Amino acid sequence: MLPYAEPYKIKMVERIYRSTEKERKQWIKEAKYNLFKLKSSQVYIDLLTDSGTGAMSDKQWAAMMTGDESYAGASSYYKLKNTVKKIFGFDYFLPTHQGRAAENVLFSTIIKEGDIIPGNSHFDTTKGHIEFRKAKAVDCTTDEAFDTSSDFPFKGNIDLNKLENTLKKYPKEKIPLIIVTITNNSSGGQPVSLQNMKEVKKLAEKYDIPVFFDSARFAENAYFIKIREEKYKNKTIKEIVKEMFSYADGMTMSSKKDAIVNMGGFIAMKSKELFKKASVYNIMYEGFITYGGLSGRDMNAIAQGLEENTEFETLEARIKQVEYLGIKLIEAGIPVQRPIGGHAVFIDAKKFLPQIKKEEYIAQTVAVELYIVGGIRGVEIGTVLADRDPVTGKNRYPKLELVRLAIPRRTYTNSHMDYVAAVCKKIFDTRHEAKRGLKITFEAPIMRHFTAEFEKIK
Numbered sequence: 001m002l003p004y005a006e007p008y009k010i011k012m013v014e015r016i017y018r019s020t021e022k023e024r025k026q027w028i029k030e031a032k033y034n035l036f037k038l039k040s041s042q043v044y045i046d047l048l049t050d051s052g053t054g055a056m057s058d059k060q061w062a063a064m065m066t067g068d069e070s071y072a073g074a075s076s077y078y079k080l081k082n083t084v085k086k087i088f089g090f091d092y093f094l095p096t097h098q099g100r101a102a103e104n105v106l107f108s109t110i111i112k113e114g115d116i117i118p119g120n121s122h123f124d125t126t127k128g129h130i131e132f133r134k135a136k137a138v139d140c141t142t143d144e145a146f147d148t149s150s151d152f153p154f155k156g157n158i159d160l161n162k163l164e165n166t167l168k169k170y171p172k173e174k175i176p177l178i179i180v181t182i183t184n185n186s187s188g189g190q191p192v193s194l195q196n197m198k199e200v201k202k203l204a205e206k207y208d209i210p211v212f213f214d215s216a217r218f219a220e221n222a223y224f225i226k227i228r229e230e231k232y233k234n235k236t237i238k239e240i241v242k243e244m245f246s247y248a249d250g251m252t253m254s255s256k257k258d259a260i261v262n263m264g265g266f267i268a269m270k271s272k273e274l275f276k277k278a279s280v281y282n283i284m285y286e287g288f289i290t291y292g293g294l295s296g297r298d299m300n301a302i303a304q305g306l307e308e309n310t311e312f313e314t315l316e317a318r319i320k321q322v323e324y325l326g327i328k329l330i331e332a333g334i335p336v337q338r339p340i341g342g343h344a345v346f347i348d349a350k351k352f353l354p355q356i357k358k359e360e361y362i363a364q365t366v367a368v369e370l371y372i373v374g375g376i377r378g379v380e381i382g383t384v385l386a387d388r389d390p391v392t393g394k395n396r397y398p399k400l401e402l403v404r405l406a407i408p409r410r411t412y413t414n415s416h417m418d419y420v421a422a423v424c425k426k427i428f429d430t431r432h433e434a435k436r437g438l439k440i441t442f443e444a445p446i447m448r449h450f451t452a453e454f455e456k457i458k
């Protein structure tokens with residue numbers, strides 16, 4: 001069989017600076033050991049996020065040139081609205097400037113103090129927006145997700161018993177929605193099966209609770225359904241997506257991921273009544289309902305991106321590159337979340353540095369080393385991200401301490417992946433030399449990971 005190769009070629013390149021270890025040691029100290037505080041020019045390979053960092057296609061750039069910048073009723077708005085209807089099946093749609101803005105508008109409309117929102121490892125902005133409203137996110141993720149060595153194919157799934165127990169425990173008025181995150185970013189970019197989506201919807205109907213999908217990586221989720229769920233192997237990605245969203249009452253979307261644009265988001269829903277209520281908040285926070293914080297050209301690029309990224313070939317190239325890096329790390333003996341997720345490789349930091357105490361931010365310690373040794377910027381998905389318990393003020397120690405290496409779409413080559421794997425291996429081979437981790441010297445009360453400051457413990 002011939003080897004696999006990407007279905008695209010490169011038209012434009014951007015120079016990146018290859019710094020020295022001496023420079024990086026100084027820069028990370030100045031950045032208080034928080035990778036978010038580094039300048040991008042100080043990073044060689046930026047795997048901080050796959051959000052807004054992808055390379056747009058020639059067709060997306062061409063679509064930008066025909067953006068309609070009218071304040072009201074722009075043709076770009078209708079183009080995106082029609083694409084949303086075609087791909088997801090929803091009649092009502094509100095553009096927003098990014099995913100968390102969609103959460104802000106939707107949650108302002110339906111969440112009140114004391115509410116309970118079940119879901120599968122709610123993403124940090126989602127949880128932040130829930131807790132900011134003094135409501136509670138209840139994690140109903142399947143237990144398989146917490147064993148990084150298990151090859152369970154749908155670790156993003158909701159555990160139906162956990163969900164039903166939550167739905168039973170509280171009155172209906174206290175549960176404004178169930179959120180299913182596809183793919184499940186926080187548990188390793190792991191997919192939710194179509195079977196699970198169907199069962200969640202059935203349960204939700206029994207208790208009369210709406211289901212919303214946090215859809216940032218819906219297309220990658222559909223790819224995994226096609227590959228791993230026997231019943232769907234002969235369906236197109238677009239057919240799978242249509243069925244997935246038939247089990248949802250609405251969606252929030254960060255278009256910066258699976259629509260492969262640098263900025264954008266939206267909300268879509270079935271209910272006209274909800275749309276009307278949410279429109280008020282959209283106008284207040286985002287902009288008039290036909291642009292919602294976006295330029296017309298951005299809406300054109302999102303519409304084109306949604307079309308392209310619901311094609312099997314586009315997704316195959318992307319997911320195979322993530323897998324390429326993951327397999328290299330597995331071959332080097334590095335503990336990673338398995339099977340390899342859709343958008344990132346997640347290093348299991350507790351297994352990588354078992355000698356570091358959890359109070360010393362294990363995953364952050366590994367992430368800092370990756371930067372110092374190789375100029376690679378990953379991100380901690382662990383205790384720092386989990387924030388403190390809003391009631392007790394104590395650190396919440398999540399079951400998993402992960403370092404996420406998120407791969408931007410169509411941005412790096414496999415030589416870059418070889419380099420990343422070699423850096424990881426170098427650190428892994430000398431891991432016994434690490435004695436201590438980090439301590440926090442400053443933190444914000446919510447979403448502290450973006451701005452926290454650390455010191456190395458000597």
Ligand SMILES: Cc1ncc(COP(=O)(O)O)c(C=O)c1O
Binds near residue numbers: 099125181214264
């Ligand atoms: C699953 C998920 N939901 C929501 C968001 C928030 O989207 P944005 O960064 O566009 O605000 C993200 C961003 O990473 C995400 O991964």
